[in-house]
Amino acid sequence: MTSQINAESQSLQPSATISLFVLDTSFLGGPLLYFVQGSEHRGNVRFGGIEYVAMDVEFSGLEVSGAGGLPTPKIRLANTDGLIQAIINTWGDLVGCTLHRVRTFERFLDGRPDADPEAFYGPDTFRIERKALETQPFIEWDLSAAIDQEGKQIPGRQVIRDTCLWRYRIWNENTHAFDYAKAQCPYAGLQSYDINDQPISDPSKDVPSRRLSCCRARFGAGNPLPFGGFPGVARTS
Known part of the structure; x- marks a missing residue:
């Protein structure tokens, strides 16, 4: 998160808030699905070099109880185009899969003059606990917050300044092609x-250095860099 997003949130006329979601079904051997809340934007968007498909999304239940109870969120996805139905038909009810959400402002999306892939809130991480409802118009799941999962400790991810921890693509000698099934890094270039x-x-020798220079080489120094480290973290003595 950069200081830009804090300044934008306190602006008298902030740009539109954009919620970006990643549904990770790799737990079941499935794909990563990137989508944006369609009611907040008129079409697909790109952020940090990744394209998010516009989809009707209803995300609720994030309120925190005054008695200290943890939120019990739900997500409802439109089923009108058959995409989500096809995922369920192939991979089941997706129980155990994770959902990540980040929030940013429209001005920081790729292609904007102020594009900044590090200007976001989150990610908020949830796990699918059960499929609550399935109809022709939509499918709904009950989620649990990452903090509300058995054995979960805080912090859930180590904060490292100069090292990217995203999983990189793997060269498959059998298919003579890259395997992106569990990759988190969005790089899919030929070089x-x-x-x-x-x-x-x-290509079988393709490995990441996991430094910022790794992103610059692959995406270009003047482009948004989807770096998986925390370069903004101050050094301490």
Whole structure:
């Protein structure tokens, strides 16, 4: 999160709030689904080099009880285009899969003059506990917040300043192609690089250095960098 998003949230005329979701079904061997709340935007958007498909989403139950109870959120996705139905038909009710949400402002999306892939709130992480309702118009799931999961400890992710922790693509010798099934890094370019971020011709030797220079080599220094570290974290002595 950068200081820009705090300044925007306190602006007298902030740009529209955008909620971006990632449904991770890799727990069941399925894909990562990227979607944006359609009611907040008129079509697909890109943020941090990733395209989010516009979808009718209703996300509720995030209120925190005054008695200290944890929220019990629900998510309802439109089923009109058959996409979510196809996912369920293939991978089941998605119980155990995770849902990530980040919130940003429209001015920070890719392609805007102030595009900034680090200007966001979150991610908020939830786990699908059960499919609550399935109808032709929509499908609804009950979620649990990441903090409300058995054995969960805080912090859930180690904060490292200069190292990207995203899972990178893997070269499959059998198919002679990259495997993106569990990849978190969005890089899908044809050019491969070695551990020192130098271009190479052998894709089987493609490995990330996990530094900011790794992102710059792959996405270009002037483009948004989907770096999985925390370069904004101040150094302490």
